[in-house]
Amino acid sequence: MEMTMALKELNDTGGMHEVRALPHKREFDRTWHQIPRAERALIEREINRRLDELSNSPDARWGSITNTSIExxxxxxxxxxxxxxxxxxxxxxxxxxxxxxxxxxxxxxxxWKSVIISRAETWIGIRFDPTFPNRGITLGGKTYFVDYSASKES
Incomplete structure (x- = not known):
């Protein structure tokens, strides 16, 4: 059985911590469970499809990276x-x-965060303002990328 890796989140001071469960899960579940189970499954399946596509075919320059605002x-x-x-x-x-x-x-x-937490590979999540400082662009969402070094260690 494949072990689930934790999501690692990087803060604006460079510190990193593991996230093994969605913060504020009760609050999340109140909204999530308003959506019928079959529709929740389709949402999760689509997010996993997109994440599989990213992790299986990393960009030569950027690796496997996504941002929830872009998605x-x-x-x-x-x-x-x-x-x-x-x-x-x-x-x-x-x-x-x-x-x-x-x-x-x-x-x-x-x-997205909930789905990423449940995946086998390790993802790192970051959110900085601005998101792309050299271009002066700030996205409202979080950026996630696969930590290939952690995935190889497991």
């Missing part, structure tokens, strides 16, 4: 609008969050 802001193939989850597996998140865009975005990030 949530992808162009909707049905509407052509960036960040519109209408008709996607993520739409139930928006509905469960009272159709409140900011709350749904934050909850979306927590769903």
């Amino acid at each position: 949530g802001g992808r162009v909707n193939e049905l509407t052509g609008k960036p960040g519109d989850w209408t008709g996607t597996v993520f739409d139930p998140i928006y509905i469960a969050c009272g159709s409140h865009e900011e709350r749904a975005g934050k909850f979306f990030g927590n769903v």
